[in-house]
Amino acid sequence: MSEDLLRIDDLHVAFSTRRGMVEAVRGVTLTVKAGEMLGLVGESGSGKSVTGFATTRLLDAAGRVTGGKILFRGQDVTKLRGDDLRQLQGAAMSMIFQNPRAALNPIRAIGLQIADAILTHKRISKEAARAEALDLLRAVQIRDPEQRMNAYPHELSGGMCQRVMIAIAISCNPALLIADEPTTGLDVTTQKVVMDLLADIAAARGMATILITHDLGLAARYCRRIAVMERGRIVEEASPGKLFSARQHAYTRRLVAASPTATSRIEDLVTEEERERYNAVLDKPRPVLPHGTPPLLEVRKLAKRFDQGSAAVADFSMTMAGGESVGLVGESGSGKSTTSRMICRLIDPSEGDIVFDGQSIGHVASRDFHRSPLRKDIQMVFQDPNESLNPRFTAFDCIAHPLMRLDGMRTGEALRQRVEECAQRVGLPLDLLPRFPHQLSGGQKARVGIARAIACRPRLLVLDEPTAALDVSVQAVVLQLLDRLRRENDIALLFVSHDLNVVRMLCDRTIVLRNGGIVEQGESRALFDNPKTDYTRKLVEAIPHIETGPTLAAAL
Amino acid sequence: MKTGLGATIVRAGRRLLSSLPALFGVLVFTFLLMRVLPGDPAVFFASGPNAGKEEIEQIRRQMGLNKSVPEQLVFYLSDIGHGNLGRSMMTGQPVLKDLRERLPASLELTFTALLIALIAAVPLGVVAALRPGSIVDHGVRLFCALGVCVPTFVSGLLLIYVFYYLLGLAPDPTGRIDVFTSLPPQHTGFLSIDFLLAGDFEGWWAACKQLVLPAVSMALFVIAPLARITRASMLVSLGSDFVRTARSIGLSWRKVVVTYALRNAILPVITIAGIVFSTMLGANVLVEKVFSWPGVASYALDALLSSDYAPVQGFVLLMASLFVLVNLVVDICYGIADPRVSIE
Structure with missing residues (x-):
């Protein structure tokens, strides 16, 4: 004692x-x-x-x-x-x-x-x-x-x-x-x-x-x-x-x-009863794109310089196919958020071009992009579910807002149905719709943010650390939700994160950024299992893992 | 710190330059406003109500009022460029001389009032923030509300009634100094300082006694915003993570409240104090009238009532310049108090 x-x-x-x-x-x-x-x-x-x-x-x-x-x-x-x-x-x-x-x-x-x-x-x-x-x-x-x-x-x-x-x-x-x-x-x-x-x-x-x-x-x-x-x-x-x-x-x-661990898959993250809906989509085969389909998104030699100083992003090129998920990882200051915002057309690139579905959008001023018909095709989910919802909008208003602005829907039965459908797809109970953000939990707010982003049926969803502020159990559910939506609707996901374990699970391909430039890219599992550069290796080794002992492996 | 101070000065200089167009705008606007307002100064300054048409016309010509408004404006601007603000028809003196004589009186009064207000408001705000919702907090709120509700001329008259008429503690409220005291040699124009420089403590005491009542009645009016902002920012400061850190390492209560919380909380108070000071300078006309204080505001009011263009325009220009200057001082103070501002 x-x-x-x-x-x-x-x-x-x-x-x-x-x-x-x-x-x-x-x-x-x-x-x-x-x-x-x-x-x-x-x-x-x-x-x-x-x-x-x-x-x-x-x-x-x-x-x-x-x-x-x-x-x-x-x-x-x-x-x-x-x-x-x-x-x-x-x-x-x-x-x-x-x-x-x-x-x-x-x-x-x-x-x-x-x-x-x-x-x-x-x-x-x-x-x-x-x-x-x-x-x-x-x-x-x-x-x-x-x-x-x-x-x-x-x-x-x-x-x-x-x-x-x-x-x-x-x-x-x-x-x-x-x-x-x-x-x-x-x-x-x-x-x-x-x-x-x-x-x-x-x-x-x-x-x-x-x-x-x-x-x-x-x-x-x-x-x-x-x-x-x-x-x-x-x-x-x-x-x-x-x-x-x-x-x-x-x-x-x-x-x-x-x-998430080095070996876990998205379907492992949650318990049996929550898995059903996900498993149903998992069995559905991915549609095979006919050969020669142009990429959904093509980014060419993108660069961004802020007022003074060196480039925040330089010579960034990538392509994404429809329904593909790509992870963008790097330490803070590596330019991953800047890149994602340029692709979302929230800020203007200094150089380079962005081609979405065959149309060049890199030169449309970000101020005017909300009028572009492509605005509803590229949507964003933000990092902090607390800060990114208007505190004076109910959950319903939050989801309805893009529908009214971008799809030109009017208040009425049709809008209500669309909003409820979105809520159902993200697993948000309908009785929560009249609530204000402060009356919702972190996970529920994250769902509202995702429902808002998918409301206009976008083809590219850019996610900036969408689970960073969430508890692991909520994160697991949100990740599974995102992956399910991707499979159901063929939405391409650009996933910006510093959590490599999450990226490894969710993304087909991963791009590693450092000081505004691409260090390494490739198929996620191969990249993480066998990093080619020291920088990526350092990143991978820094992740604290749960050592799942032999007993556990046997139990699975 | 060395780079911080340099950056602050550069920033302040840039702010000064960018305010010049605004000053020019104020100049032109006041000029036009005076021309639009009804009332003909020539009639006002003619020998009497029976003055003939010719006499009025002659005065108009003398004053240059027969020329077109744009022409008058050009003359006015060129005069100002030469440092000539024109001549007051009321006093017969150059406006510049009048203002120079009266400005120190206004400044002395306003500075004193602001000092009193700050000395009262900051502790009140801090005490209220330390015990939010307590009786002290409500007391401070009531006091502040009263200060704002009662107009300065009413509180001024009340103070005169109590301290001069009933208690006889204060001297008669007629100007900066009673007529029998000999004035000290003028250095700063601030009587209280000039008396001190001359070593005349009796005179200093007399000047201070004259100053207290008008300064207090002005201060009462601005204690409320200062105390409220102190309380609000002190509450934020006390609830912040760094105050928790300070408590976690066992710093003394004084150190936590003064060095950690208050020094951070005082930053918005500096900004508000600057705004309050500028407002007081212009708005203290009531107090100057009640206490027969020979300041610039009452001078400008008299000029305005008698359609005397030059003093009013001079006064507005002076106020605008002072406003720019006060903001500059606030900027520099802020830059010294907060190392973060030089970054932006």
């Missing part, structure tokens, strides 16, 4: 909302030993972050611990007040957060921010604190630390900001570090570098770490023990190997199944 650094005992946390008290955490019990790295895994709303915030006493004003104990070195954290609490925060336990750029003070030099943390807990001079801050920047492997001391967060990349955040968190050598989704939103390669750094630092300093993440693969790679949370409770706790080979709880089973 005494060797436990942290012992959470039957923790309950409730939030007061407009509809009364809502319990976010209901009876969590877990222990962390000194120096150990524990993974706390679950989907959004499972209460994993709230558990972390309750431990570090950073709950919002609306949140309150309503029951249970959090014993840190035998001391109940929930009962600490004032100075006792502040001596704990930062010095004995600290936290790093999901969005590193927002987590740093935007108008304070990072050196000062680190020094702030040091000076709070140590009685040393400002010069000494500055020297320590510099050492910390070296420890988190920031290049040119002397110059970076005076930098502001907006001058650093996301990965750099997270390193600074780690430097702040470890500045006073805490015994426990809670990392709340530390790499969500970072590139896979950056994620690997940051996580490796974090693991090394924790090991070197004997720091216990709780890694809160929705990514099972990430937890499996770095943690010896993983606790799975669902709806405020811990449903299972085991070592990664055991968790993936002999998982006990139904929820864990679903979660593992939904997490």
Whole structure:
């Protein structure tokens, strides 16, 4: 018992909302030993972050611990007040957060921010604190630390900001570090570098770490023990190997199944009962295009230069056949979103041409393209389902809007039928149509976004990270939906993503972009199994995988 | 930082250049407006109500009013190009001299009022944001609402009634200084500063006492927008991720609230303060009238009522230039306070 650094005992946390008290955490019990790295895994709303915030006493004003104990070195954290609490925060336990750029003070030099943390807990001079801050920047492997001391967060990349955040968190050598989704939103390669750094630092300093993440693969790679949370409770706790080979709880089973791996297929992602509709299309043979059919989309030597500086995209050429799915992958800044927006005719290319179905559309100004008859043939699904729906439109309005604008439909029975048909095709229950976006869940909003995009029966659908903001189980369903729509209606999909596992499953072909140019392209599976360039290999190796043990393989 | 400051100055310079066409537009527009407004200055300035036609015609010729409007405009613009704003028919002095005498009085009053408003509004906003929904928050809201509801001339008269008539604490509300005090040598035109420079503390105290009531009644009116914006941006700031970070490392309450939250929250307040200052300069005519303050706004109002073209045009030009200048200062302040702006 005494060797436990942290012992959470039957923790309950409730939030007061407009509809009364809502319990976010209901009876969590877990222990962390000194120096150990524990993974706390679950989907959004499972209460994993709230558990972390309750431990570090950073709950919002609306949140309150309503029951249970959090014993840190035998001391109940929930009962600490004032100075006792502040001596704990930062010095004995600290936290790093999901969005590193927002987590740093935007108008304070990072050196000062680190020094702030040091000076709070140590009685040393400002010069000494500055020297320590510099050492910390070296420890988190920031290049040119002397110059970076005076930098502001907006001058650093996301990965750099997270390193600074780690430097702040470890500045006073805490015994426990809670990392709340530390790499969500970072590139896979950056994620690997940051996580490796974090693991090394924790090991070197004997720091216990709780890694809160929705990514099972990430937890499996770095943690010896993983606790799975669902709806405020811990449903299972085991070592990664055991968790993936002999998982006990139904929820864990679903979660593992939904997490894409190197070998998983789209049909594996969801459980039996959800698979039926998909299997029906899967059996339908793909129509064989007669030889010599012109490609649906042909992009020739596309380039984009923004006001000043080098080209964001240069010499980009590709072709797509009808009903084909092509993945566009690369790190942030590789130009994949710029390319997809040019193809969608949302921004104008600087050079090159785009030919869609035999017609050149690259020279139609993006401002005027909404009048082109081809607008309804090329539609887009955006990254953030929350931000890309008009908050004052109901789900019905969102889907009806393109029909009225592009298909010239009028309000009436015919429009209602079309909207309902679209909703049914994406699996959106019809009684949700009168709701506003804030009354829908993330997955439902994603469905509305897809229904809107397919409403006018487009032939090319461009998807910009459509599942990045979704939980894995929702992602699985959305991916399956997209693939089903593609097969049913022969829609070509251009899929922009940094999640290589998803691209590998969904796309026939993959194009790897780096610094605005094509590095490698080819048939997806071959490309990922056998990368030809170092860059692609680095990308592939950075993906955290779930090691599905031999038991699992045998069970399948 | 070095590049940041340089970029800020370049940005401010560009902003200054781009405002010149607007200034020119203001100039022409005011000129035309004055010509369109009813009232003939020649009649107004003729010797009396019985002045004959010839006399009026003669005055019109003297004033150049017999020429066509475009011709008058050209003359006017060339005069302005030579730094000549014309002559006031009321005071008989060049408008430039009048404005130069009266502007410091207006500026001193407005600066003081803004200072009082900021000193009151920022803490009020912060306190309200720290306890949203509490009694303090509602109290601040009530106070702000009252400040906005009561027009400045009413609050000014109330203040005079209470502090001069009832309590006798304030001096009589007649101008910047009572007639018996000898004026200090003029350096800045700000009496309170000039007295200090001259080492005359008695005079300084007298000038300050005259200043307090009009400044407070002006400040009351603008505390509301400043306090509201402080509260709103402080709430955003307090709820932000970096304040959570600051709390997570155990920073002291003062450091969290002042260094982390308030310094970020103050940025929009700077912008609003600039706008408020410009509005106050033009709108303080009521306060100047109530307290017989010899400022530019009351001067312009008098000129407008007597169809005295030159002072009004001069006043509008002055206000427009000040507005540009204030925006420039706000820009530079903002650039210093926020390292991010130089990027865009």
